[in-house]
Amino acid sequence: MATVIDSRIEEIRLGFKPDIVRVLLVGESAPVAGTFFYTGDSLCKYTQTAFANVLPEVRAKTWQEFLIFFQQSGFYLDDLCLVPVNGLDKTSRQQNLISSIPSLASRIKTYSASDIIVLLKGIEKYVLRAVTLSGIRANIHTVPFGGMGHQNKYINEMSRIICALNK
Secondary structure, three states: OOOOOOHHHHHHHHHOOOOOOOEEEEEOOOOOOOOOHHHOOHHHHHHHHHHHHHOHHHHHOOHHHHHHHHHHOOEEEEEOOOOOOOOOOHHHHHHHHHHHHHHHHHHHHHHOOOEEEEOOHHHHHHHHHHHHHHOOOOEEEEOOOOOOOOHHHHHHHHHHHHHHHOO
8 A cells, every 4th residue: 555645745745735715626636656646647637628618727837837826716625645646456446545634634634615516426425425524515526537538528527517616
């Protein structure tokens, strides 16, 4: 079971945490390769595209400018697991997801976001359990993972949610 949190990843992530988290996006974990949302990976770019579909001025922003806009708009991305799980076998991966629920619940309670967007249907049950444990009330949205051929579904679903949140 993976147990080492990449402090560099968490330091970068915390640098983008807004003072008030309005909308929390929850992914599975940062990839084992070391790239992730806050370093401008493909998920960041697909998320920017979704925002640009609703707010056209976002289209001209660099990914770095987009992340500042994302932060200033009260959006924040955290992960269920703070250790990479994408390289693990199914059993180890599931053990990590389950054991990460209490930690995510604690962070969710701290953020107290009004909306939570789960970025992978496969982790929805774990995130819902963490929300329940946190004791907060939030609107929960789930979108398909923004990779592995589901990029357009991800962008379309995120655009729909962002549009609804922007009203």
